[in-house]
Amino acid sequence: MKQITLALGLVAMLAAAATSADAPVTVNQKGLQFSVAELSVKKGQTVVFFNDDRTTHNVTVSGDGNGVSVNGGLQPPGADFRMPFSKPGTYAISCGIHPKMKMTIVVQ
């Protein structure tokens, strides 16, 4: 019985790990800064840029030599911008309104 419980527990852990690896990752923007300076995600994973600040932001994404350039558009307080990263590489993230807001995302 103990062995079955352990096996089930292991299956559950593996399932959770697989889910979390693909689950969207949220980046906040409170206080005119991204909540992390660097982020590593898996190919295909989505990053949710949530505006929990009190001013409008505008996320821009620029890939390093892979041709990806995305303007997330105006993002009022409370709104989010979801960006799936389908190409491996390093991405520079900034705010088009507040260029001091910068972060890097590495897609494995």
Add this chain to the structure above:
Amino acid sequence: MNNRRSPLASLFIPAMGLLIAHGALGAAAALPDRSAELQSALADYQRTAQTPAPKTNPMTAQKIALGQTLFFDPRLSGSGALSCASCHNPGLAWGDAMPKGLGHLGGRLGRRTPTILNVAFGEPYFWDGRATTLEDQAKGPLTSAAEMNMPAKDAVALLQANPGYARMFSDAFPGQSISIDTIAEAIAAFERTVVSATAPFDRWVGGDDTAISAAAKRGFLLFNGKANCATCHMGWRFSDDGFHDIGLPGNDPGRARIAPGIAQMAQAFKTPTLRNVDQRAPYMHDGSLATLAGVIEHYDTSFVRRASLDTQMRPLSLSADEKADLLAFLGTLTSVDAPVTIPVLPN
């Protein structure tokens, strides 16, 4: 138009309610007390203790002294008549008190001269943010044909031929030759020392309820609430270092030239600091508004409605008393700064 009330505006409603409940509005008295909400909001305006400097250009006494000397030296201009201080005059709150700057041989420039007060904290630079570092900014006016009109190689040759400067550079940059980079690094190091001193508003933030008037305190609540100023003029320098189209007439593309493809950057300009703002008329990137009262009128109702207008711009319906309170508050941001020594220039 975005007519939602900002979270900070909501936060101030209890404080304003408290004022009304205690009958303090219109009275020349201190706030009845400091609510937790008010104290929390004031904490957003605590001054930063340290002046930042990049690791690539640490501030040293020798570098600052050299930078200050270069800053005041008109020989670093093609005409021999313009120094950095000609436009960034410490006696005029580090501006020039003109609607548009004057450049080489008196040519009129396209925008108002921004102050360099607290510039250490405020990258990117210029009204359109085209320089990402203060060092890059320092090279711009120096070498611009329209401004100081001093090609980099001419500046280097002029300084190399001056034994006094050669010694100062040797002290400030041991083992390095004079170059446009070391010139810019020295000027930037000096500019980072230009920091506004403590103002009455800071003393209020620090707990002295007698530091500013009741009108100024009401103005602070308006600034953070109904008037919506703090959406962009935030933090102790009162700037988000961001770019916004605030509806001034004209066709200057502003930030859009630097950051194309972002619709709201058309005719957007950098949020200026409000420190010592009542010493720095005229106002706006184009110098089009002669007084702070005119600036408040602009934000109240006079702005141009267009597609790129910042979503936070909306008619404010401020009363005459509220406008007066805002003016009273803005006056509390002015500090009595230490006198600036104009250096003896080396030969």
